[in-house]
Amino acid sequence: MPRLTIEDLKRIKEQHKAKTALREGAYRVKVTVHMGTCGLAAGAREIMNVIMDELQKAGTTDVVVTTSGCAGLCSREPMITVEMLNSPPVKYCDLNEEKARKITKEHIIGGNVVEELAFVQGCETSY
Amino acid sequence: MEGNILIVDDEEVVIKSCERILSPAGYNVKGATSGEEAINILQNGGFDLVITDLKMPGIDGMELIRWLRKNSPHAGIIVITGYPSQESIRDALQLGIIDYLPKPFSPELLLDITEKAMNTVKAKKIEEKPVEVKDVEAKIGEIMSAIGQNKGKPGALIPVLQQVQEILGYLPPTVQRIIAKELNLPVSEVHAVVSFYSFFTMKPKGKHNIRVCLGTACYVKRANEILGKLKEILGIEEGGITEDRKYSLETVRCLGACGLAPVVMVNHDTHGAVDPVKVGDIIKQYN
Amino acid sequence: MERYRVNLMLCGGTGCIASGSLKIKDALADEIKKRGLQNEISLTLTGCNGFCAQGPILIVHPDEIFYEKLTPDDIPYLVEEHFIKGRPVQKFMYKEPEKRAAVPTMNDIPFFKYQVLRALRNKGLIDPENIEDYIARDGYMAAAKALLEMTPEEIIKEVKESGLRGRGGAGFPTGLKWELCARVQADQKYILCNGDEGDPGAFMDRSIMEADPHVVLEGMIIGAKAIGANKGYIYVRAEYPLAVRRLQKAIDQAKEYGLLGENILNSGFSLDIEIYQGAGAFVCGEETALMRSIEGKRGMPIPRPPFPVVKGLWGKPTVLNNVETYANIPQIILNGAEWFRSLGTEKSTGTKVFALTGAVNNVGLIEVPMGIPLRTIIYDIGGGIKKGRKFKAVQLGGPSGGCIPESLLDTPVTYEDIVKTGAIVGSGGMVVMDDSNCMVNVARFFLEFTTEESCGKCPPCRIGTRVMLDKLIDITEGRGREGDIELLEDLAQDIIKTSLCGLGQTAPNPVLTTIRYFRDEYESHIYEGWCKAGVCRELSTFYIDAEKCKGCGVCAKACPQDAITGEKKKPHSIDQSLCIKCRTCYEKCKFGAVKVGPRDMFKEEMEEVEA
Structure with a gap:
C-alpha cells in the first residue's frame, strides 16, 4: 500500500464504516464474540464455532460474525453481542453450547430477542 | 581404585569392618546406620556407590533403593543381606542393583564385588552424556540461528535467551556458555540475567508445563490448595519435572485473568475457576 | 454531504411546535454547541410524526430511539447520557402501554450505569486485529492532527492542561514529564510504553493491549512527536502471549499503512516501534529497572537523578508511560483538554480503569470517572459481596498499596484521597475481600511477593522485607509475641525512608494499612492464639x-x-x-x-x- 495521507485515512474511515454498517440488502445482523484472555479461557471459541455451525446449517448469508476483545465483565464470560438493524445491541453472557444455539436460531436468524437469556441492551459508548 | 562409597547398615560393626577393608584400597568411605540418615547424606549427591543392608528399622533397604533410583540414578547399588531370600534379591535386582553380598562375606569378596561395581558405574558415566548436552546437541541448529538473528543488536541477550528457551524449554549451563561466547559476553553476565528473571529456568520443562497462578485474586480463592493437590498428584515440587518428563510444575505471579480466579495454565491453555478437588481431571486431558 | 454519527429528527409539526418543540430545538442546539458536538450530531426539524399527543417528539438515528414529551430542562441530561455516554435515556422514551422492554438497558444495570468509557472506548466494539475497524472509530485521527497541525509545544500544552496523570501508579503529570524530556537536547530520544503489568490482581493493561492495541500505538506516536523521539519500545510481560501477538499484528498493520515508519502521513515525522518482551521481574515495572532490562541487563533500578527524561535508555532522554496513559492521549488531542477535565476532580481528572476482582459478584474491567466513591464501585458496579458475606476490605495498588476498611468506603477515588488512607490508586488492581479473609495473612502474602521480587540491590529492601516477612510468618503460625506489631511498624518506617526505588519504598504499605485498620486481628493472632477468619491453620x-x-x-x-x-x-x-x-x-x-x-x-x- 502506498503511503497514506490524511485524506486516505478519512476515506478508509468512511468506507469501512459504510462497509460494516448494518443496512437493508447487506448485513442485517452483526454478532461480536468477545475473545479476550478471559473469554477464551471460558470457552468463547467453542461458542463461536456453535454460532457458525448454526448459521451454516440455516444457510444464512446476511449475518456477520466478528471477534473483539474483552467486554469487561469477566465473571460472566463467555459473552456475545448481537446487533440487529434498527434495534439496540443486546449482550448475552454465561453462554454454553445450548444457549448459543438457541440465541442463534431465535435471535440472530429469527430476529426475536431471547429475553430470558439476554443480559442487557444498549451500548456503553457512542462517541 | 578411587570412588566415594556409602555403607548403610543398622549394625555399626558392619560399617566399621567394611571401612577397614575398603579404605586401604583407596576408596573414600562413609557410613550411615539407618535409611533416614542415608537419605540425608545422599541428598547432597557425590556418591558413586551405595552398599546397603535390606532389613533395617524405619526406612528399609528396598525403600532406600527406590529413593536412590528416583533421586540419584547414577549411583551404583550393592545389597548386603543376612537372609538371602530369593524374593528380596529378585525385587532388588529388578530395581537395577549391580550386585549383592550374602552375609557373612570375606574381605576378598567385598573388594572384588566393589571393584567390579565401581567399574560399571564409571563406564556408565563416560558413556552417558548429561541429558542437557544431548538436548542442546539435538537443537543446536535452531539455537545458533536464534542467536544469529539477534547478534549485534543492542540489548540482544534477553531476546536470545527467550528464543532459546522457547526452542529448548530451559537454559542449562551448556547453552548459557554457547550464548555467552556467541554474543561476546562473559558467562557470568549471561548467568546473572538468567537467574534474575523468573521467566528463565535452568531446569527442563515437561511436555506439558503446568503453571499455577498465585496472584492476589487466585490466592484468596485457595490457589495454594490447588498447588498442593498438583504436587501430590504429580509427586513433584514446585519447579520440578516428572521422571517421564511429561509434566512440570511452576507457579506464576498473576496471569492477569483474575476474573476467572483461581487460574491454572497448562501449556498455552488457561483454565479458570479451578476446583482444587477436580484439578486432577484437568491434568488428565493432557497426555 | 457531511456524515454525522447521530442524526436528530425533531418533530416540527404543528402539534409539537405547540407543545414547545422550537424551544427544544434551541436547547438542543445550545447544548450540542456547548459540548462541541456540532460536527458529530446533526439536528433536523421534520414534518409531523403523527404522535402529536406525545410531543415534542425527538427521534435519534441511527439508534432509532423515540423520545417523547421533552422539556428544555431535560436536554442537558439527555445529551450527556445519550450522546456523550451512549446510554439512551429510558425515562424520556416512548412506552407502548402494554409492552415493556423485558431486556434491561445499560442504564438499568448498575455495572454499566456508573461506567464511562474513554480509555476503553473501543472495548468489545472493534476487531483488534483489523486496523480499519480502529480507523473507522476515529483511529489515528488524533495522530494525524498532532503530526500535521500541532507543534510539540501545543501537544504538551494540551496534555498538561488536561491534567492527565500517569496511570501506572505514581500519578506523575504526563504533560510535565513530556515537557521535561522535550526540553533536553539530544541526537536520540526514546519513547517507551510500560506494559509490564506486574501487580497481582491487575489486568487493565492486558485488556487494553488485547482489545485495542492501536490506541497504544497512536498514543505513543503523539508522545513521540511531543518529545522528539523516533524510536519506541513497548515492554510487555512474556506472560501475556495474546497481547504480544495482537500488538505485533497492530505494529505490522500500522507500518503497512504508513502510520508507523518513515514520514508518517507525509508529515515528515518518523517513528519506529518494537515490542520488547519482559522476562518476569516485578521490579521491571520501575522505570529505571525497565530500561536496564531493555538494555539486556539485570533489571535493577539506579538512583535518580539523573532522571530518565534526561538520561534514560542507553543514556538517552527517555519517556516511559503506562498503557492506559497512552490510551487516553488520542481522545485528549481530538476532544481537547477541557473535555477531558469535564470528568473527575480538579487534581485527578478524567477516568480510571480498574480490574475489579475478589469477593464481589461482578468481576471485571471497569472504567469510572475519578472521584467516584469506593462504595459505588463495590456495591453498585461490583454488585456487592458474593454469597451474602460481609465486606472486610478492599485492596488497592497491589504490593505497593494497602487495604481500605468499611469505614472509609465513601472515600472518593482520587490520587489525593486514596493516599490519605495509606493505600495508593496504583495501576488499578482492586481486590475485594470478605470476612473469610485474614488480614494478617493478606499482609504476609504481599510481603512474600515483595521479598521474592526485591532485586536485592539495596539492603533495606532486600533484608528489611525479609525480616518483616519472618515476623509475619511467626504471627500467622502462632509464634507471635508482644512487641511484634510495634517492631513491624518501626521496620516499615525505616524501609520506606531508606529504600532505593519505589518497590522498597512502598513494600511495607500492605502491612502498615492492615495494622492501622485491623490491629485487632493482629492482636487476636498474638494474644488470643485465634485467627478469627480460620485462615491461619495453627491458630x-x-x-x-x-x-x-x-x-x-x-x-x-x-x-x-x-x-x-x-x-x-x-x-x-x-x-x-x-x-x-x-x-x-x-x-x-x-x-x-x-x-x-x-x-x-x-x-x-x-x-x-x-x-
Whole structure:
C-alpha cells in the first residue's frame, strides 16, 4: 500500500464504516464474540464455532460474525453481542453450547430477542 | 581404585569392618546406620556407590533403593543381606542393583564385588552424556540461528535467551556458555540475567508445563490448595519435572485473568475457576 | 454531504411546535454547541410524526430511539447520557402501554450505569486485529492532527492542561514529564510504553493491549512527536502471549499503512516501534529497572537523578508511560483538554480503569470517572459481596498499596484521597475481600511477593522485607509475641525512608494499612492464639455450632479426613484429633454452623473432662 495521507485515512474511515454498517440488502445482523484472555479461557471459541455451525446449517448469508476483545465483565464470560438493524445491541453472557444455539436460531436468524437469556441492551459508548 | 562409597547398615560393626577393608584400597568411605540418615547424606549427591543392608528399622533397604533410583540414578547399588531370600534379591535386582553380598562375606569378596561395581558405574558415566548436552546437541541448529538473528543488536541477550528457551524449554549451563561466547559476553553476565528473571529456568520443562497462578485474586480463592493437590498428584515440587518428563510444575505471579480466579495454565491453555478437588481431571486431558 | 454519527429528527409539526418543540430545538442546539458536538450530531426539524399527543417528539438515528414529551430542562441530561455516554435515556422514551422492554438497558444495570468509557472506548466494539475497524472509530485521527497541525509545544500544552496523570501508579503529570524530556537536547530520544503489568490482581493493561492495541500505538506516536523521539519500545510481560501477538499484528498493520515508519502521513515525522518482551521481574515495572532490562541487563533500578527524561535508555532522554496513559492521549488531542477535565476532580481528572476482582459478584474491567466513591464501585458496579458475606476490605495498588476498611468506603477515588488512607490508586488492581479473609495473612502474602521480587540491590529492601516477612510468618503460625506489631511498624518506617526505588519504598504499605485498620486481628493472632477468619491453620479450631447445625451431612461428605460424624438431621461434630483444618466444611456449610474458635479452644475442655 502506498503511503497514506490524511485524506486516505478519512476515506478508509468512511468506507469501512459504510462497509460494516448494518443496512437493508447487506448485513442485517452483526454478532461480536468477545475473545479476550478471559473469554477464551471460558470457552468463547467453542461458542463461536456453535454460532457458525448454526448459521451454516440455516444457510444464512446476511449475518456477520466478528471477534473483539474483552467486554469487561469477566465473571460472566463467555459473552456475545448481537446487533440487529434498527434495534439496540443486546449482550448475552454465561453462554454454553445450548444457549448459543438457541440465541442463534431465535435471535440472530429469527430476529426475536431471547429475553430470558439476554443480559442487557444498549451500548456503553457512542462517541 | 578411587570412588566415594556409602555403607548403610543398622549394625555399626558392619560399617566399621567394611571401612577397614575398603579404605586401604583407596576408596573414600562413609557410613550411615539407618535409611533416614542415608537419605540425608545422599541428598547432597557425590556418591558413586551405595552398599546397603535390606532389613533395617524405619526406612528399609528396598525403600532406600527406590529413593536412590528416583533421586540419584547414577549411583551404583550393592545389597548386603543376612537372609538371602530369593524374593528380596529378585525385587532388588529388578530395581537395577549391580550386585549383592550374602552375609557373612570375606574381605576378598567385598573388594572384588566393589571393584567390579565401581567399574560399571564409571563406564556408565563416560558413556552417558548429561541429558542437557544431548538436548542442546539435538537443537543446536535452531539455537545458533536464534542467536544469529539477534547478534549485534543492542540489548540482544534477553531476546536470545527467550528464543532459546522457547526452542529448548530451559537454559542449562551448556547453552548459557554457547550464548555467552556467541554474543561476546562473559558467562557470568549471561548467568546473572538468567537467574534474575523468573521467566528463565535452568531446569527442563515437561511436555506439558503446568503453571499455577498465585496472584492476589487466585490466592484468596485457595490457589495454594490447588498447588498442593498438583504436587501430590504429580509427586513433584514446585519447579520440578516428572521422571517421564511429561509434566512440570511452576507457579506464576498473576496471569492477569483474575476474573476467572483461581487460574491454572497448562501449556498455552488457561483454565479458570479451578476446583482444587477436580484439578486432577484437568491434568488428565493432557497426555 | 457531511456524515454525522447521530442524526436528530425533531418533530416540527404543528402539534409539537405547540407543545414547545422550537424551544427544544434551541436547547438542543445550545447544548450540542456547548459540548462541541456540532460536527458529530446533526439536528433536523421534520414534518409531523403523527404522535402529536406525545410531543415534542425527538427521534435519534441511527439508534432509532423515540423520545417523547421533552422539556428544555431535560436536554442537558439527555445529551450527556445519550450522546456523550451512549446510554439512551429510558425515562424520556416512548412506552407502548402494554409492552415493556423485558431486556434491561445499560442504564438499568448498575455495572454499566456508573461506567464511562474513554480509555476503553473501543472495548468489545472493534476487531483488534483489523486496523480499519480502529480507523473507522476515529483511529489515528488524533495522530494525524498532532503530526500535521500541532507543534510539540501545543501537544504538551494540551496534555498538561488536561491534567492527565500517569496511570501506572505514581500519578506523575504526563504533560510535565513530556515537557521535561522535550526540553533536553539530544541526537536520540526514546519513547517507551510500560506494559509490564506486574501487580497481582491487575489486568487493565492486558485488556487494553488485547482489545485495542492501536490506541497504544497512536498514543505513543503523539508522545513521540511531543518529545522528539523516533524510536519506541513497548515492554510487555512474556506472560501475556495474546497481547504480544495482537500488538505485533497492530505494529505490522500500522507500518503497512504508513502510520508507523518513515514520514508518517507525509508529515515528515518518523517513528519506529518494537515490542520488547519482559522476562518476569516485578521490579521491571520501575522505570529505571525497565530500561536496564531493555538494555539486556539485570533489571535493577539506579538512583535518580539523573532522571530518565534526561538520561534514560542507553543514556538517552527517555519517556516511559503506562498503557492506559497512552490510551487516553488520542481522545485528549481530538476532544481537547477541557473535555477531558469535564470528568473527575480538579487534581485527578478524567477516568480510571480498574480490574475489579475478589469477593464481589461482578468481576471485571471497569472504567469510572475519578472521584467516584469506593462504595459505588463495590456495591453498585461490583454488585456487592458474593454469597451474602460481609465486606472486610478492599485492596488497592497491589504490593505497593494497602487495604481500605468499611469505614472509609465513601472515600472518593482520587490520587489525593486514596493516599490519605495509606493505600495508593496504583495501576488499578482492586481486590475485594470478605470476612473469610485474614488480614494478617493478606499482609504476609504481599510481603512474600515483595521479598521474592526485591532485586536485592539495596539492603533495606532486600533484608528489611525479609525480616518483616519472618515476623509475619511467626504471627500467622502462632509464634507471635508482644512487641511484634510495634517492631513491624518501626521496620516499615525505616524501609520506606531508606529504600532505593519505589518497590522498597512502598513494600511495607500492605502491612502498615492492615495494622492501622485491623490491629485487632493482629492482636487476636498474638494474644488470643485465634485467627478469627480460620485462615491461619495453627491458630484456628473448627467446630460445629449445635444450635445452627441442621444435620444435613454436607460437611461430613465433603470432609477429606472423615472427621465429621453425626446422625442425619441431628447436630454433627468434628473429631479434633482428625481435623486437618482444610476449611472445606466451613466453606460448604450453608447454615453458618461451622465456626472458628481459637487454637486452644478444646484444651480447656479436655482439662475439664480430666478434672
